[in-house]
Amino acid sequence: xxxxxxxxxxxxxxxxxxxxxxxxxxxxxxxxxxxxxxxxxxxxxxxxxxxxxxxxxxxxxxxxxxxxxxxxxxxxxxxxxxxxxxxxxxxxxxxxxxxxxxxxxxxxxxxxxxxxxxxxxxxxxxxxxxxxxxxxxxxxxxxxxxxxxxxxxxxxxxxxxxxxxxxxxxxxxxxxxxxxxxxxxxxxxxxxxxxxxxxxxxxxxxxxxxxxxxxxxxxxxxxxxxxxxxxxxxxxxxxxxxxxxxxxxxxxxxxxxxxxxxxxxxxxxxxxxxxxxxxxxxxxxxxxxxxxxxxxxxxxxxxxxxxxxxxxxxxxxxxxxxxxx
Amino acid sequence: xxxxxxxxxxxxxxxxxxxxxxxxxxxxxxxxxxxxxxxxxxxxxxxxxxxxxxxxxxxxxxxxxxxxxxxxxxxxxxxxxxxxxxxxxxxxxxxxxxxxxxxxxxxxxxxxxxxxxxxxxxxxxxxxxxxxxxxxxxxxxxxxxxxxxxxxxxxxxxxxxxxxxxxxxxxxxxxxxxxxxxxxxxxxxxxxxxxxxxxxxxxxxxxxxxxxxxxxxxxxx
Numbered sequence: 111x112x113x114x115x116x117x118x119x120x121x122x123x124x125x126x127x128x129x130x131x132x133x134x135x136x137x138x139x140x141x142x143x144x145x146x147x148x149x150x151x152x153x154x155x156x157x158x159x160x161x162x163x164x165x166x167x168x169x170x171x172x173x174x175x176x177x178x179x180x181x182x183x184x185x186x187x188x189x190x191x192x193x194x195x196x197x198x199x200x201x202x203x204x205x206x207x208x209x210x211x212x213x214x215x216x217x218x219x220x221x222x223x224x225x226x227x228x229x230x231x232x233x234x235x236x237x238x239x240x241x242x243x244x245x246x247x248x249x250x251x252x253x254x255x256x257x258x259x260x261x262x263x264x265x266x267x268x269x270x271x272x273x274x275x276x277x278x279x280x281x282x283x284x285x286x287x288x289x290x291x292x293x294x295x296x297x298x299x300x301x302x303x304x305x306x307x308x309x310x311x312x313x314x315x316x317x318x319x320x321x322x323x324x325x326x327x328x329x330x331x332x333x334x335x336x337x338x339x340x341x342x343x344x345x346x347x348x349x350x351x352x353x354x355x356x357x358x359x360x361x362x363x364x365x366x367x368x369x370x371x372x373x374x375x376x377x378x379x380x381x382x383x384x385x386x387x388x389x390x391x392x393x394x395x396x397x398x399x400x401x402x403x404x405x406x407x408x409x410x411x412x413x414x415x416x417x418x419x420x421x422x423x424x425x426x427x428x429x430x431x432x433x434x435x
Numbered sequence: 436x437x438x439x440x441x442x443x444x445x446x447x448x449x450x451x452x453x454x455x456x457x458x459x460x461x462x463x464x465x466x467x468x469x470x471x472x473x474x475x476x477x478x479x480x481x482x483x484x485x486x487x488x489x490x491x492x493x494x495x496x497x498x499x500x501x502x503x504x505x506x507x508x509x510x511x512x513x514x515x516x517x518x519x520x521x522x523x524x525x526x527x528x529x530x531x532x533x534x535x536x537x538x539x540x541x542x543x544x545x546x547x548x549x550x551x552x553x554x555x556x557x558x559x560x561x562x563x564x565x566x567x568x569x570x571x572x573x574x575x576x577x578x579x580x581x582x583x584x585x586x587x588x589x590x591x592x593x594x595x596x597x598x599x600x601x602x603x604x605x606x607x608x609x610x611x612x613x614x615x616x617x618x619x620x621x622x623x624x625x626x627x628x629x630x631x632x633x634x635x636x637x638x639x640x641x642x643x644x645x646x647x648x649x650x651x652x653x654x655x656x
Contacts, residue, residue, distance in 0.1 A: 227542045232451040234543065235458070239455070242462055271542075
Protein backbone atom coordinates (compact mmCIF):
# COMPACT_ATOMS: atom_id res chain seq x y z
CA UNK A 111 0.00 0.00 0.00
CA UNK A 112 1.11 3.60 -0.41
CA UNK A 113 0.96 5.98 2.54
CA UNK A 114 -2.61 6.90 1.69
CA UNK A 115 -3.55 3.28 2.01
CA UNK A 116 -4.06 2.61 -1.68
CA UNK A 117 -3.16 -0.92 -2.65
CA UNK A 118 -0.26 -1.26 -5.12
CA UNK A 119 0.23 -5.02 -5.04
CA UNK A 120 -1.54 -7.98 -3.47
CA UNK A 121 -0.76 -11.69 -3.63
CA UNK A 122 -3.15 -14.47 -4.64
CA UNK A 123 -4.01 -15.50 -1.08
CA UNK A 124 -5.05 -11.98 -0.17
CA UNK A 125 -7.17 -11.63 -3.31
CA UNK A 126 -8.85 -14.93 -2.60
CA UNK A 127 -9.54 -14.01 1.01
CA UNK A 128 -11.16 -10.70 0.16
CA UNK A 129 -12.88 -11.96 -2.96
CA UNK A 130 -11.52 -9.52 -5.53
CA UNK A 131 -9.24 -9.61 -8.55
CA UNK A 132 -5.93 -7.78 -8.86
CA UNK A 133 -7.24 -4.98 -11.17
CA UNK A 134 -10.17 -4.46 -8.83
CA UNK A 135 -8.02 -3.75 -5.79
CA UNK A 136 -5.22 -1.73 -7.33
CA UNK A 137 -5.39 1.95 -6.40
CA UNK A 138 -8.18 1.33 -3.87
CA UNK A 139 -7.90 1.46 -0.11
CA UNK A 140 -9.04 -1.44 2.07
CA UNK A 141 -11.87 0.77 3.27
CA UNK A 142 -13.07 1.30 -0.31
CA UNK A 143 -13.14 -2.46 -0.75
CA UNK A 144 -15.00 -3.00 2.50
CA UNK A 145 -12.17 -5.03 3.96
CA UNK A 146 -11.61 -2.97 7.07
CA UNK A 147 -13.71 -0.40 8.78
CA UNK A 148 -13.05 3.32 8.96
CA UNK A 149 -12.02 3.17 12.60
CA UNK A 150 -9.51 0.39 12.05
CA UNK A 151 -8.12 2.15 9.02
CA UNK A 152 -7.75 5.40 10.94
CA UNK A 153 -5.95 3.47 13.68
CA UNK A 154 -3.54 2.06 11.11
CA UNK A 155 -2.86 5.36 9.47
CA UNK A 156 -2.55 7.48 12.57
CA UNK A 157 -1.07 5.12 15.12
CA UNK A 158 0.75 2.25 13.44
CA UNK A 159 2.24 3.60 10.23
CA UNK A 160 3.88 6.69 11.79
CA UNK A 161 5.68 4.34 14.21
CA UNK A 162 7.46 2.66 11.31
CA UNK A 163 10.89 4.09 10.67
CA UNK A 164 13.90 2.88 8.75
CA UNK A 165 15.37 1.70 12.06
CA UNK A 166 12.16 -0.08 13.12
CA UNK A 167 10.44 -0.88 9.85
CA UNK A 168 8.21 -3.69 11.05
CA UNK A 169 5.19 -4.00 13.29
CA UNK A 170 2.68 -6.74 14.08
CA UNK A 171 -0.88 -5.56 14.44
CA UNK A 172 -4.03 -7.43 15.32
CA UNK A 173 -6.82 -6.12 13.17
CA UNK A 174 -10.45 -6.83 12.36
CA UNK A 175 -10.93 -7.76 8.74
CA UNK A 176 -14.07 -8.31 6.72
CA UNK A 177 -14.28 -11.04 4.15
CA UNK A 178 -16.73 -11.19 1.28
CA UNK A 179 -19.60 -13.44 2.13
CA UNK A 180 -18.75 -14.07 5.76
CA UNK A 181 -18.37 -12.22 9.01
CA UNK A 182 -15.39 -10.30 10.32
CA UNK A 183 -12.39 -12.13 11.68
CA UNK A 184 -9.23 -11.14 13.51
CA UNK A 185 -5.90 -11.39 11.75
CA UNK A 186 -2.36 -10.78 12.83
CA UNK A 187 -0.99 -8.45 10.17
CA UNK A 188 2.66 -7.79 9.64
CA UNK A 189 3.31 -4.22 8.56
CA UNK A 190 6.55 -3.47 6.81
CA UNK A 191 7.85 -0.14 5.66
CA UNK A 192 8.98 -0.63 2.08
CA UNK A 193 9.93 2.83 0.88
CA UNK A 194 12.12 5.07 2.93
CA UNK A 195 11.70 8.84 2.58
CA UNK A 196 14.33 8.90 -0.14
CA UNK A 197 12.61 6.12 -2.12
CA UNK A 198 15.91 4.27 -2.32
CA UNK A 199 15.48 1.22 -4.51
CA UNK A 200 18.00 -0.83 -2.61
CA UNK A 201 16.21 -0.18 0.66
CA UNK A 202 12.94 -1.13 -1.01
CA UNK A 203 14.26 -4.57 -1.80
CA UNK A 204 15.67 -5.03 1.66
CA UNK A 205 12.38 -4.08 3.27
CA UNK A 206 10.49 -6.45 0.96
CA UNK A 207 12.75 -9.18 2.15
CA UNK A 208 12.29 -8.31 5.80
CA UNK A 209 8.55 -8.18 5.33
CA UNK A 210 8.71 -11.61 3.76
CA UNK A 211 10.67 -12.90 6.71
CA UNK A 212 8.30 -11.45 9.24
CA UNK A 213 5.28 -12.77 7.37
CA UNK A 214 6.72 -16.13 8.24
CA UNK A 215 6.12 -15.34 11.91
CA UNK A 216 3.06 -17.54 11.76
CA UNK A 217 5.15 -20.24 10.14
CA UNK A 218 7.72 -19.88 12.88
CA UNK A 219 5.12 -20.17 15.60
CA UNK A 220 3.63 -23.38 14.28
CA UNK A 221 7.05 -24.96 13.89
CA UNK A 222 8.22 -23.74 17.28
CA UNK A 223 5.08 -25.09 18.90
CA UNK A 224 5.75 -28.45 17.36
CA UNK A 225 9.43 -28.54 18.32
CA UNK A 226 8.62 -27.67 21.92
CA UNK A 227 6.39 -30.70 22.29
CA UNK A 228 9.42 -32.94 21.95
CA UNK A 229 11.33 -31.99 25.12
CA UNK A 230 8.03 -31.34 26.85
CA UNK A 231 7.05 -34.97 26.20
CA UNK A 232 10.17 -36.10 28.02
CA UNK A 233 9.64 -33.77 30.98
CA UNK A 234 5.99 -34.64 31.35
CA UNK A 235 6.41 -38.41 31.03
CA UNK A 236 9.44 -38.52 33.32
CA UNK A 237 7.69 -36.54 36.05
CA UNK A 238 4.49 -38.55 35.77
CA UNK A 239 6.36 -41.85 35.89
CA UNK A 240 8.42 -40.71 38.86
CA UNK A 241 5.29 -39.68 40.76
CA UNK A 242 3.57 -42.99 40.00
CA UNK A 243 6.61 -44.92 41.21
CA UNK A 244 6.98 -42.87 44.38
CA UNK A 245 3.31 -43.36 45.19
CA UNK A 246 3.88 -47.09 44.89
CA UNK A 247 7.13 -47.15 46.87
CA UNK A 248 6.05 -44.58 49.42
CA UNK A 249 7.76 -41.26 49.97
CA UNK A 250 7.30 -37.97 51.85
CA UNK A 251 4.23 -36.03 50.80
CA UNK A 252 6.27 -32.93 50.03
CA UNK A 253 8.23 -34.71 47.31
CA UNK A 254 5.04 -35.94 45.68
CA UNK A 255 3.71 -32.41 45.79
CA UNK A 256 6.83 -31.06 44.10
CA UNK A 257 6.38 -33.51 41.27
CA UNK A 258 2.69 -32.75 41.02
CA UNK A 259 3.46 -29.06 40.71
CA UNK A 260 5.88 -29.89 37.92
CA UNK A 261 3.26 -31.92 36.13
CA UNK A 262 0.66 -29.19 36.44
CA UNK A 263 3.12 -26.75 34.94
CA UNK A 264 3.73 -29.10 32.03
CA UNK A 265 0.02 -29.22 31.34
CA UNK A 266 -0.01 -25.43 31.34
CA UNK A 267 2.79 -25.32 28.78
CA UNK A 268 1.00 -27.89 26.63
CA UNK A 269 -2.17 -25.81 26.70
CA UNK A 270 -0.23 -22.68 25.80
CA UNK A 271 1.47 -24.42 22.90
CA UNK A 272 -1.87 -25.68 21.67
CA UNK A 273 -3.45 -22.22 21.78
CA UNK A 274 -0.45 -20.58 20.19
CA UNK A 275 -0.36 -23.13 17.42
CA UNK A 276 -4.06 -22.78 16.67
CA UNK A 277 -3.88 -18.99 16.72
CA UNK A 278 -0.84 -18.87 14.46
CA UNK A 279 -2.52 -21.27 12.07
CA UNK A 280 -5.62 -19.12 11.96
CA UNK A 281 -3.78 -15.91 11.28
CA UNK A 282 -1.77 -17.28 8.38
CA UNK A 283 -5.00 -18.12 6.59
CA UNK A 284 -4.79 -21.87 6.25
CA UNK A 285 -6.93 -22.31 3.21
CA UNK A 286 -5.58 -24.88 0.85
CA UNK A 287 -5.74 -24.03 -2.81
CA UNK A 288 -4.47 -25.43 -6.10
CA UNK A 289 -1.05 -23.85 -6.08
CA UNK A 290 0.89 -23.21 -9.25
CA UNK A 291 4.50 -24.11 -8.49
CA UNK A 292 6.05 -21.98 -11.19
CA UNK A 293 4.22 -18.91 -9.92
CA UNK A 294 5.53 -19.44 -6.42
CA UNK A 295 9.07 -19.91 -7.75
CA UNK A 296 8.81 -16.69 -9.73
CA UNK A 297 7.49 -14.84 -6.72
CA UNK A 298 10.50 -16.05 -4.73
CA UNK A 299 12.88 -14.97 -7.44
CA UNK A 300 11.31 -11.51 -7.64
CA UNK A 301 11.56 -11.13 -3.91
CA UNK A 302 15.23 -12.06 -3.78
CA UNK A 303 16.27 -10.49 -7.08
CA UNK A 304 18.20 -7.67 -5.57
CA UNK A 305 20.13 -9.56 -2.91
CA UNK A 306 20.79 -12.34 -5.40
CA UNK A 307 22.26 -9.82 -7.81
CA UNK A 308 24.48 -8.42 -5.11
CA UNK A 309 25.64 -11.89 -4.15
CA UNK A 310 26.15 -12.70 -7.85
CA UNK A 311 23.77 -15.63 -7.68
CA UNK A 312 21.71 -16.28 -10.80
CA UNK A 313 18.23 -17.53 -9.85
CA UNK A 314 16.91 -20.08 -12.36
CA UNK A 315 14.03 -22.48 -12.80
CA UNK A 316 13.69 -25.57 -14.95
CA UNK A 317 10.67 -27.55 -16.06
CA UNK A 318 8.31 -26.04 -13.49
CA UNK A 319 5.56 -25.29 -16.01
CA UNK A 320 5.34 -29.01 -16.72
CA UNK A 321 4.27 -29.66 -13.15
CA UNK A 322 0.63 -30.02 -12.15
CA UNK A 323 -0.85 -27.71 -9.54
CA UNK A 324 -0.49 -28.98 -6.01
CA UNK A 325 -3.15 -28.67 -3.38
CA UNK A 326 -1.66 -27.04 -0.32
CA UNK A 327 -1.38 -23.74 1.58
CA UNK A 328 0.25 -21.33 -0.82
CA UNK A 329 2.04 -19.39 1.90
CA UNK A 330 3.72 -22.59 3.05
CA UNK A 331 5.11 -23.37 -0.40
CA UNK A 332 6.25 -19.74 -0.59
CA UNK A 333 8.00 -20.14 2.75
CA UNK A 334 9.69 -23.35 1.59
CA UNK A 335 11.04 -21.80 -1.60
CA UNK A 336 12.07 -18.64 0.18
CA UNK A 337 14.05 -20.42 2.89
CA UNK A 338 15.99 -22.59 0.46
CA UNK A 339 16.70 -19.75 -1.95
CA UNK A 340 17.70 -17.36 0.83
CA UNK A 341 20.13 -19.88 2.28
CA UNK A 342 21.88 -20.26 -1.05
CA UNK A 343 22.06 -16.51 -1.66
CA UNK A 344 23.41 -15.88 1.82
CA UNK A 345 26.02 -18.60 1.41
CA UNK A 346 27.44 -17.05 -1.74
CA UNK A 347 30.43 -14.77 -1.28
CA UNK A 348 29.58 -12.19 -3.92
CA UNK A 349 32.98 -12.50 -5.59
CA UNK A 350 32.33 -15.05 -8.29
CA UNK A 351 29.25 -15.97 -10.27
CA UNK A 352 26.99 -18.61 -8.74
CA UNK A 353 23.60 -20.08 -9.48
CA UNK A 354 20.55 -21.34 -7.64
CA UNK A 355 18.25 -23.58 -9.62
CA UNK A 356 14.75 -24.82 -8.87
CA UNK A 357 14.00 -27.81 -11.07
CA UNK A 358 10.85 -29.89 -11.08
CA UNK A 359 9.87 -33.36 -12.21
CA UNK A 360 6.74 -35.47 -11.93
CA UNK A 361 7.38 -39.07 -10.91
CA UNK A 362 4.23 -41.19 -10.72
CA UNK A 363 2.10 -39.42 -8.15
CA UNK A 364 4.92 -37.44 -6.63
CA UNK A 365 6.28 -34.03 -7.45
CA UNK A 366 10.04 -33.87 -7.06
CA UNK A 367 11.65 -30.48 -6.62
CA UNK A 368 15.41 -30.03 -6.73
CA UNK A 369 16.97 -26.90 -5.25
CA UNK A 370 20.52 -26.89 -6.51
CA UNK A 371 23.29 -24.38 -5.96
CA UNK A 372 27.04 -24.02 -6.23
CA UNK A 373 27.45 -21.70 -3.27
CA UNK A 374 29.93 -23.77 -1.33
CA UNK A 375 27.95 -26.52 0.32
CA UNK A 376 27.62 -27.38 3.99
CA UNK A 377 30.49 -28.25 6.29
CA UNK A 378 30.28 -32.00 6.95
CA UNK A 379 30.33 -31.38 10.71
CA UNK A 380 27.12 -29.34 10.44
CA UNK A 381 25.35 -31.79 8.17
CA UNK A 382 23.69 -34.21 10.65
CA UNK A 383 21.91 -31.46 12.55
CA UNK A 384 21.11 -29.23 9.66
CA UNK A 385 17.33 -29.60 9.94
CA UNK A 386 17.36 -29.25 13.72
CA UNK A 387 15.97 -26.11 15.28
CA UNK A 388 18.57 -23.54 16.36
CA UNK A 389 21.14 -25.05 14.01
CA UNK A 390 22.52 -22.18 12.02
CA UNK A 391 25.81 -21.49 10.35
CA UNK A 392 25.02 -17.80 10.00
CA UNK A 393 26.56 -15.14 12.21
CA UNK A 394 24.61 -14.20 15.35
CA UNK A 395 21.66 -11.93 14.70
CA UNK A 396 21.30 -13.15 11.15
CA UNK A 397 18.62 -15.76 10.98
CA UNK A 398 16.66 -17.67 13.56
CA UNK A 399 18.16 -21.07 12.83
CA UNK A 400 14.63 -22.29 12.17
CA UNK A 401 14.54 -21.93 8.39
CA UNK A 402 15.29 -25.52 7.46
CA UNK A 403 13.35 -26.80 10.45
CA UNK A 404 10.29 -24.94 9.18
CA UNK A 405 10.95 -26.22 5.67
CA UNK A 406 11.05 -29.77 6.96
CA UNK A 407 7.85 -29.36 8.94
CA UNK A 408 6.04 -27.96 5.90
CA UNK A 409 7.22 -30.81 3.70
CA UNK A 410 6.45 -33.55 6.21
CA UNK A 411 3.08 -32.20 7.12
CA UNK A 412 2.19 -32.30 3.46
CA UNK A 413 3.22 -35.96 3.49
CA UNK A 414 6.51 -35.46 1.68
CA UNK A 415 10.21 -35.90 2.24
CA UNK A 416 13.19 -33.57 2.18
CA UNK A 417 16.83 -34.55 1.93
CA UNK A 418 20.15 -33.00 1.02
CA UNK A 419 22.93 -34.01 -1.32
CA UNK A 420 25.97 -32.15 -0.10
CA UNK A 421 29.11 -31.37 -2.06
CA UNK A 422 31.26 -29.50 0.41
CA UNK A 423 33.43 -26.95 -1.32
CA UNK A 424 31.10 -26.84 -4.31
CA UNK A 425 27.43 -26.61 -3.40
CA UNK A 426 24.36 -28.48 -2.26
CA UNK A 427 21.12 -29.86 -3.64
CA UNK A 428 17.97 -30.11 -1.55
CA UNK A 429 15.49 -32.65 -2.84
CA UNK A 430 11.87 -32.21 -1.86
CA UNK A 431 9.30 -34.83 -2.78
CA UNK A 432 5.63 -34.03 -2.34
CA UNK A 433 2.70 -36.32 -2.98
CA UNK A 434 0.61 -34.89 -5.73
CA UNK A 435 -2.69 -35.40 -3.89
CA UNK B 436 -4.81 -59.55 27.56
CA UNK B 437 -3.77 -57.47 30.52
CA UNK B 438 -0.89 -55.04 30.59
CA UNK B 439 1.17 -57.41 32.75
CA UNK B 440 1.97 -59.86 29.98
CA UNK B 441 1.92 -57.42 27.11
CA UNK B 442 4.84 -56.99 24.74
CA UNK B 443 5.12 -53.45 23.46
CA UNK B 444 7.42 -52.09 20.79
CA UNK B 445 8.11 -48.34 20.89
CA UNK B 446 9.68 -46.53 17.94
CA UNK B 447 11.00 -42.96 18.03
CA UNK B 448 14.20 -41.46 16.69
CA UNK B 449 14.81 -39.34 19.82
CA UNK B 450 16.60 -41.12 22.65
CA UNK B 451 15.06 -38.94 25.39
CA UNK B 452 11.56 -39.84 24.29
CA UNK B 453 12.41 -43.53 23.94
CA UNK B 454 13.70 -43.64 27.48
CA UNK B 455 10.83 -41.69 28.99
CA UNK B 456 8.25 -43.84 27.20
CA UNK B 457 9.99 -47.07 28.13
CA UNK B 458 10.03 -46.08 31.79
CA UNK B 459 6.40 -45.02 31.71
CA UNK B 460 5.32 -48.32 30.17
CA UNK B 461 7.60 -50.65 32.15
CA UNK B 462 6.45 -49.22 35.47
CA UNK B 463 3.00 -50.46 34.48
CA UNK B 464 4.33 -53.97 34.10
CA UNK B 465 4.72 -54.27 30.34
CA UNK B 466 7.65 -55.73 28.44
CA UNK B 467 9.03 -52.95 26.31
CA UNK B 468 11.48 -52.92 23.43
CA UNK B 469 12.53 -49.60 21.97
CA UNK B 470 13.80 -48.88 18.48
CA UNK B 471 15.27 -45.77 16.91
CA UNK B 472 14.04 -46.50 13.41
CA UNK B 473 11.28 -48.25 11.49
CA UNK B 474 13.80 -50.53 9.83
CA UNK B 475 15.17 -51.75 13.19
CA UNK B 476 11.64 -52.29 14.43
CA UNK B 477 10.71 -54.46 11.45
CA UNK B 478 13.84 -56.53 12.04
CA UNK B 479 12.86 -56.85 15.71
CA UNK B 480 9.39 -58.08 14.76
CA UNK B 481 10.95 -61.08 13.08
CA UNK B 482 12.63 -62.10 16.33
CA UNK B 483 10.23 -61.27 19.12
CA UNK B 484 6.57 -61.19 19.97
CA UNK B 485 4.83 -57.87 19.75
CA UNK B 486 1.25 -57.20 20.82
CA UNK B 487 1.15 -53.46 20.47
CA UNK B 488 3.44 -51.24 18.44
CA UNK B 489 3.73 -47.53 19.15
CA UNK B 490 5.43 -45.28 16.65
CA UNK B 491 6.11 -41.62 16.11
CA UNK B 492 4.91 -40.47 12.71
CA UNK B 493 7.81 -38.16 11.95
CA UNK B 494 11.12 -39.94 11.80
CA UNK B 495 14.14 -39.92 9.58
CA UNK B 496 14.57 -42.75 7.14
CA UNK B 497 11.42 -44.87 7.18
CA UNK B 498 8.71 -42.59 8.52
CA UNK B 499 5.90 -43.69 10.84
CA UNK B 500 3.28 -43.96 8.12
CA UNK B 501 5.46 -46.32 6.07
CA UNK B 502 6.09 -48.41 9.17
CA UNK B 503 2.38 -48.48 9.96
CA UNK B 504 1.61 -49.65 6.48
CA UNK B 505 4.32 -52.34 6.54
CA UNK B 506 3.17 -53.69 9.89
CA UNK B 507 -0.53 -53.79 9.00
CA UNK B 508 0.42 -55.62 5.83
CA UNK B 509 2.89 -58.18 7.15
CA UNK B 510 1.81 -58.48 10.79
CA UNK B 511 -1.86 -57.48 10.60
CA UNK B 512 -2.67 -58.87 14.06
CA UNK B 513 -0.49 -56.27 15.78
CA UNK B 514 -2.30 -53.17 17.06
CA UNK B 515 -0.50 -50.01 16.07
CA UNK B 516 -0.66 -46.72 17.95
CA UNK B 517 0.67 -43.64 16.18
CA UNK B 518 2.00 -40.47 17.79
CA UNK B 519 2.02 -37.13 16.05
CA UNK B 520 3.17 -33.67 17.00
CA UNK B 521 1.42 -31.91 14.16
CA UNK B 522 -2.10 -32.11 15.51
CA UNK B 523 -3.62 -31.85 12.08
CA UNK B 524 -6.81 -33.64 11.17
CA UNK B 525 -5.71 -34.85 7.71
CA UNK B 526 -2.73 -36.60 9.27
CA UNK B 527 -4.93 -38.29 11.88
CA UNK B 528 -7.46 -39.41 9.28
CA UNK B 529 -4.76 -40.82 7.01
CA UNK B 530 -3.29 -42.79 9.92
CA UNK B 531 -6.64 -44.25 10.97
CA UNK B 532 -7.46 -45.19 7.38
CA UNK B 533 -4.16 -46.99 7.11
CA UNK B 534 -5.13 -49.10 10.10
CA UNK B 535 -3.87 -47.35 13.21
CA UNK B 536 -5.76 -48.42 16.31
CA UNK B 537 -5.16 -45.24 18.28
CA UNK B 538 -3.81 -41.77 17.62
CA UNK B 539 -1.91 -39.84 20.27
CA UNK B 540 -0.77 -36.26 20.22
CA UNK B 541 2.35 -34.74 21.66
CA UNK B 542 3.29 -33.83 24.27
CA UNK B 543 2.96 -37.39 25.57
CA UNK B 544 0.96 -37.91 28.73
CA UNK B 545 1.50 -41.07 30.78
CA UNK B 546 -2.16 -41.70 31.51
CA UNK B 547 -3.19 -41.18 27.89
CA UNK B 548 -0.39 -43.46 26.74
CA UNK B 549 -1.39 -46.23 29.13
CA UNK B 550 -5.08 -45.91 28.27
CA UNK B 551 -4.33 -46.12 24.56
CA UNK B 552 -2.20 -49.22 25.05
CA UNK B 553 -4.93 -50.76 27.19
CA UNK B 554 -7.54 -50.22 24.51
CA UNK B 555 -5.21 -51.50 21.80
CA UNK B 556 -4.44 -54.61 23.87
CA UNK B 557 -8.13 -55.37 24.25
CA UNK B 558 -8.26 -55.83 20.49
CA UNK B 559 -4.93 -57.57 20.05
CA UNK B 560 -4.53 -61.31 19.49
CA UNK B 561 -1.43 -63.33 20.24
CA UNK B 562 -0.61 -65.54 17.26
CA UNK B 563 1.18 -68.87 17.19
CA UNK B 564 4.90 -69.35 16.51
CA UNK B 565 4.26 -70.20 12.86
CA UNK B 566 3.25 -66.60 12.30
CA UNK B 567 6.11 -65.19 14.35
CA UNK B 568 7.99 -64.11 11.26
CA UNK B 569 4.93 -62.46 9.81
CA UNK B 570 3.76 -62.64 6.24
CA UNK B 571 5.78 -61.69 3.21
CA UNK B 572 4.37 -58.89 1.08
CA UNK B 573 3.26 -61.41 -1.54
CA UNK B 574 1.61 -63.64 1.07
CA UNK B 575 -0.15 -60.64 2.57
CA UNK B 576 -1.54 -59.68 -0.80
CA UNK B 577 -2.75 -63.20 -1.56
CA UNK B 578 -4.33 -63.52 1.89
CA UNK B 579 -6.27 -60.28 1.40
CA UNK B 580 -7.67 -61.52 -1.88
CA UNK B 581 -8.55 -64.93 -0.42
CA UNK B 582 -10.45 -63.28 2.41
CA UNK B 583 -12.27 -61.13 -0.13
CA UNK B 584 -13.48 -64.38 -1.67
CA UNK B 585 -11.45 -64.53 -4.87
CA UNK B 586 -10.37 -67.70 -6.65
CA UNK B 587 -6.74 -68.42 -7.44
CA UNK B 588 -7.40 -67.57 -11.06
CA UNK B 589 -8.91 -64.22 -10.16
CA UNK B 590 -6.04 -63.48 -7.79
CA UNK B 591 -3.47 -64.42 -10.44
CA UNK B 592 -5.13 -62.01 -12.83
CA UNK B 593 -5.37 -59.22 -10.25
CA UNK B 594 -1.73 -59.54 -9.22
CA UNK B 595 -0.42 -60.28 -12.68
CA UNK B 596 1.16 -63.54 -11.56
CA UNK B 597 0.88 -67.14 -12.63
CA UNK B 598 -1.70 -69.35 -10.95
CA UNK B 599 1.10 -71.57 -9.73
CA UNK B 600 2.79 -68.70 -7.93
CA UNK B 601 -0.49 -67.71 -6.30
CA UNK B 602 -1.15 -71.28 -5.20
CA UNK B 603 2.35 -71.48 -3.76
CA UNK B 604 1.73 -68.37 -1.65
CA UNK B 605 -1.67 -69.65 -0.63
CA UNK B 606 -0.06 -72.85 0.50
CA UNK B 607 2.51 -71.10 2.66
CA UNK B 608 -0.10 -68.79 4.18
CA UNK B 609 -2.27 -71.77 5.08
CA UNK B 610 0.75 -73.46 6.59
CA UNK B 611 1.54 -70.41 8.70
CA UNK B 612 -2.02 -70.21 9.92
CA UNK B 613 -2.16 -73.95 10.50
CA UNK B 614 -5.24 -74.18 8.30
CA UNK B 615 -6.16 -77.34 6.43
CA UNK B 616 -8.33 -75.61 3.86
CA UNK B 617 -9.36 -72.17 2.69
CA UNK B 618 -12.47 -72.10 4.82
CA UNK B 619 -10.38 -72.70 7.92
CA UNK B 620 -7.89 -70.08 6.80
CA UNK B 621 -10.60 -67.48 6.48
CA UNK B 622 -11.96 -68.50 9.87
CA UNK B 623 -8.57 -68.23 11.58
CA UNK B 624 -7.84 -64.94 9.90
CA UNK B 625 -11.18 -63.60 11.11
CA UNK B 626 -10.31 -64.76 14.63
CA UNK B 627 -7.40 -62.37 14.67
CA UNK B 628 -9.42 -59.55 13.22
CA UNK B 629 -8.77 -59.97 9.52
CA UNK B 630 -12.02 -59.95 7.63
CA UNK B 631 -13.27 -58.91 4.22
CA UNK B 632 -11.89 -55.53 3.25
CA UNK B 633 -9.29 -55.37 6.02
CA UNK B 634 -6.76 -54.35 3.42
CA UNK B 635 -5.79 -50.79 4.11
CA UNK B 636 -4.99 -48.41 1.29
CA UNK B 637 -1.59 -46.81 1.09
CA UNK B 638 -1.76 -43.19 2.28
CA UNK B 639 -1.13 -41.93 -1.24
CA UNK B 640 -4.15 -43.78 -2.49
CA UNK B 641 -2.14 -45.79 -5.00
CA UNK B 642 -1.46 -49.49 -4.80
CA UNK B 643 0.86 -50.72 -2.10
CA UNK B 644 4.48 -49.84 -2.72
CA UNK B 645 7.29 -51.60 -0.95
CA UNK B 646 7.97 -49.38 2.06
CA UNK B 647 11.50 -50.75 2.33
CA UNK B 648 12.55 -49.31 -1.01
CA UNK B 649 14.74 -46.27 -0.71
CA UNK B 650 13.75 -43.59 -3.17
CA UNK B 651 16.84 -41.42 -2.88
CA UNK B 652 20.35 -42.66 -3.28
CA UNK B 653 21.63 -40.36 -0.59
CA UNK B 654 20.50 -40.63 2.98
CA UNK B 655 17.78 -38.32 4.14
CA UNK B 656 18.95 -36.40 7.16
